[in-house]
Amino acid sequence: MNARTISNTTNFTLANGMDTRPVSTEPYISPAFFEMEREKVFRKAWLSMGRIEQLPEPGSYIVREVEVCKASVLITRDSNDQVRSFYNVCSHRGNTLVLAEGGKQTKFTCRYHGWTYRNDGGLVAVPDEVNFFNLDKKKCALTEIATDIWEGWIFINFASPPEVSLETFLGQLGRDYRGIPYENADHSVKFESNLNANWKVIADAFAESYHVPMIHPQTIGTTFASKDNPFARPVAVQTWGPHRSFTTFANPNYVPPEQAHVERLAYSNVVAGNVISAAPLENMEKFLKHPAINRTKSKDWAADATWIFPNFHLDVSPGGFWTHHFWPTSYNSTRWVAEYFIPVPKDADTRLQQEHYVARNADVLLEDIGNTERTQKGLESRAKSVMPLQDGEALIRHSLYQIQKWVDAKSVTEALL
């Protein structure tokens, strides 16, 4: 048995005020716990909906599903650049108002009876209005959902009104991460999957690098581990209230193997940050200098994964940034979405390299999530009631602690203490 000593271990769990006991498996498999998460977490926290660039001009709109709150959310940008969110529900008899995923429109007409709304939610037209009984259109606007924007990230809150502001919710993390230039925020490659696993099983899979040498040996394994760090331990872990981040290690000496002719061809004319990010290095100077990114300025840096409570991963690396969202659809199913923000390719060589990046990434993601349904099945068997977590899995522990805190707290203010 290997004895734990100061010299052969990391120190993230204790340093972030957590204990080291095995954690309960119950939150991953209990329908009752899921209902508490629904009411005490997802209906109270600020939830990430996407980037402001996804509403590129006045009149733009997007629709986002938030199954855990049983809501379809219509997000609009009006002629004064005001961004608002509404329940995508007609005020007449509850039909879904907007069926498209997004576009540009200043008015929305319900296809059931023709009720028409402006993009500020106001009801402007009701066919055969006189045959209603004292219908006050001003009282029939779309029901609004609290919306705020931080650093170009759109957040909503289903509490009416939210107990704390977005600024208070993000706290010191929101301040530390101010001023990061999000390059290429207007274009993203998007992956999606519906998986038979609890949302936390999937979020956990992307919150540690311990799995990398085993799960990704051929796709990215040699880039995340080396002789000096054979188990791909994190470089750093930090927490801010309910939020958390870890910095992963990169093998600075990675080059494509000799026989990887196409990989070499794809990267021969493009200097990309590393294999896990797509954009060219030259745009990244300002990004990389930001104090919150690669906080320790380790030369062996692959990526920072920042997990904003409850279900939003914002990841940055030398070549750019990407996001994960984990949307619960039931206690043991999840819709997972990953978006990688990469530039519009200016030439064929860049387009070729981007295809290599996306194709490798697609299989890396498949390696990650292929495991998650098996894990859920194992947890639901109740073969085990606890999971031992190592120090490199501190983010998982922190997530479970914080969710329990929100479930137990009488208020969001108490949960944030």
Added chain:
Amino acid sequence: MERFLAYWDRPTTEERWRQRTASSMEEIRRFYDAMLAKAPAAMAHIRQFPIDALPEPSARLMRLCLALVNASISVEMLGQPRVPYSPYPQPVRVIRGPVYWG
């Protein structure tokens, strides 16, 4: 290249991935070997044009180069058509690939 066009020439990243993962290693390898030999010349040809205004025969060549890239994951990394131990058909979808043939 004609014999490969019908199968490997696809308009999106998602479709290229699905074609590759539905193929045998022999089929992938055959395409990879043939296309790799042509790729440097193909890319030199494609570079003559702006990427958003490729004439269709050149665009088709570009899509085959993109298919080569997808096939290379199997050949150069996995040693088999698909990621081991993962569900098939794969539950992950590429909703949107890179701009142009993504």
